Amino acid sequence: MVRKGIVMKVYEGFHEEYQRRHSQIWPEMVNMIHEYGAKNYSIFLDKETNTLFGYLEIEDEEKWNKSSETEICQKWWAYMKDIMKTNADNSPVSVDLKEVFHMD
Structure with a gap:
């Protein structure tokens, strides 16, 4: 399991x-995220800064990256592009954060 942080x-x-x-x-989006x-x-x-911090746990970085190619992900990005900073392909402009500390 990989802990992932993004802004x-x-x-x-x-x-x-x-x-x-x-x-x-959308339920289809939830299903895709789990899939x-x-x-x-x-x-x-x-x-104050309009910054979103996302945290998720993923099985595998390569597998997770392929989720962006799904039809439902593309549809979600198009749905969200008018309210957040996005790239030319409608994906959110995001920065991966490096984990520097973790404690269970």
Whole structure:
């Protein structure tokens, strides 16, 4: 199991909409996330900087990276692009964080 941390940005004024969309996450998206080996997925918001911090646990980095090629992931990215900073392919602009400490 790999612990993964990422940061992304939500646009100012869209904090509530971001949360609303995730509270209504599509069942197909949840199934895909699990199918590609992820669990224990949380996203936190720093309202002052519009920074999102995501944490998830994945089985395998290579397997997880392939989830971005799925139709449902592409559809979700298109759905979210108007409220967060994205790349040309609609994927969220994100930075992987290096784990420097962990304690069970």
